[in-house]
Amino acid sequence: MIYILTGAIRSGKTTALLNWSKNRNDVDGVLCPDDANGKRYFLKLKSEITFKLEAEAEKEAIVAIGNFKFLQSAFNEANDYLTLEASKTETKYLIIDEIGKLELKNEGLHISTEALSAQFGSKDNTHLILVVRDYLLDAVLEYYGITECAILTTEDLENLI
Incomplete structure (x- = not known):
């Protein structure tokens, strides 16, 4: 099952998760x-390991969107981690925070989002939670071919068992 947590920019989606x-x-x-x-920065939820996302120097491989410059290496590590964790049986919920403009351009967390949205779409006992800004929701659903999902707000999280 795929859940999509949506809301406006800076509305507390990550904090709620x-x-x-x-x-x-x-x-x-x-x-x-x-x-x-x-x-x-990125936070691997279960291990609480963090790693830098925003680039500080132009000498590193970066992915730019608007005024933001992100480390390509951070996206690589996050995509690898998500793909690996999806194969583990003890995880009931797997979260990808967040799917946005980069992913709609095949960048950022696109690799894991594409693979895992196809994989989790038909599962009943494990769930994928995608974080998507409200104004990108329709574009993300169409881009990744997600036809069956439950749309959540931050208030709805408490009801997930």
């Missing part, structure tokens, strides 16, 4: 919170 998952042992995936300086 952090709070919902903190006392669970059946959730994994990659979240993308901000640090104290407002810089985005």
Whole structure:
């Protein structure tokens, strides 16, 4: 089953997922919170391992969108991690935070989103949670061919068992 957590920019989607998952042992995936300086980073949920997402120097391989410059190596690590975790049986929920404009251009977390949305679409006992901004929801559904899913808001997370 695929769940799509949607809402406006900076509406608390990532924070809600952090709070919902903190006392669970059946959730994994990659979240993308901000640090104290407002810089985005990736968080491997179950292990709590973090790694830098925003590029600080032009000498590194980057992916740019708007004013943001992200490390290609961070997306590679996140995609690899998500693909690996999807094969583990103890994970009931796998989170990809977030699917946006980069993914719609075959960049960012596109590789894992494409593979896992096809894989999880027909499963009943394991679930994929995709985080998508509200204004991109229809485009993401169409782009990834997602026809069966449940749309969630941050308030709906409490009802997931």
